[in-house]
Amino acid sequence: MTDVPAHLPHRYPFLLVDRVLEREPGVRVVAEKLVTFSEPQLQGHFPERPLMPGVLLLEMLAQAGGFLEPEPLHGAAIFLAGVQEARFKAPALPGDRLRLEVHAEGAFAGMMKLRGTVSCEGRELCTATLLVKRL
Amino acid sequence: MSDLKLRVKEMIIERLKLEGMTPAQIEDQAPLFGDGLGLDSIDALELVLGIEQVFGVKIEDEAAGLKAFKSVQALTDFIAEHTQA
Numbered sequence: 001m002t003d004v005p006a007h008l009p010h011r012y013p014f015l016l017v018d019r020v021l022e023r024e025p026g027v028r029v030v031a032e033k034l035v036t037f038s039e040p041q042l043q044g045h046f047p048e049r050p051l052m053p054g055v056l057l058l059e060m061l062a063q064a065g066g067f068l069e070p071e072p073l074h075g076a077a078i079f080l081a082g083v084q085e086a087r088f089k090a091p092a093l094p095g096d097r098l099r100l101e102v103h104a105e106g107a108f109a110g111m112m113k114l115r116g117t118v119s120c121e122g123r124e125l126c127t128a129t130l131l132v133k134r135l
Numbered sequence: 136m137s138d139l140k141l142r143v144k145e146m147i148i149e150r151l152k153l154e155g156m157t158p159a160q161i162e163d164q165a166p167l168f169g170d171g172l173g174l175d176s177i178d179a180l181e182l183v184l185g186i187e188q189v190f191g192v193k194i195e196d197e198a199a200g201l202k203a204f205k206s207v208q209a210l211t212d213f214i215a216e217h218t219q220a
Binding site for chain 1: 176177179180181183184187194197200
């Protein structure tokens with residue numbers, strides 16, 4: 001199984017991938033994130049109605065996209081360069097097992113375009129196209 | 136304007152969502168990046184994907200991109216060169 005912290009430089013409270021299920025570098029990644037009541041962001045978003053902020057679903061997809069890179073990303077500078085056609089269809093809630101699926105659409109000169117979907121039990125919660133730049 | 140050049144300009148406008156721009160407004164010799172159309176590195180990737188999709192021509196690396204993206208004329212020549220035979 002892929003060692004997540006060995007590949008991504010992100011750490012608490014911002015490591016948003018728990019497990020990698022399928023991985024074909026440069027092509028496709030399927031990963032998982034488990035949402036719990038104890039997520040730091042949910043303490044304030046919202047105290048009476050905890051739900052994952054939509055921007056964090058995008059971040060989950062970007063982090064899952066990190067596994068498209070064959071080599072670990074420690075020491076690499078990687079930035080989100082663009083978000084296109086993002087749709088949020090339903091909220092991610094405590095108890096949800098989120099499936100993060102990303103496909104590489106192409107890359108040129110350190111810039112990569114990927115299409116991602118966050119789903120839970122077969123239901124799409126979020127779809128987006130992301131541009132990620134590696135310096 | 137050659138048919139291919141017109142299609143290249145239409146692809147650029149469509150792919151980069153240069154709304155309100157017409158093919159006639161894009162100069163053949165103007166650089167695509169920097170001073171000319173003022174495109175950036177995100178646009179470069181969009182163009183690489185568009186060229187592959189519309190013309191079936193792959194721009195493999197930055198060296199090829201440097202040559203192909205000099206101007207619309209250079210890009211048209213590059214595509215013509217790689218679709219022959």
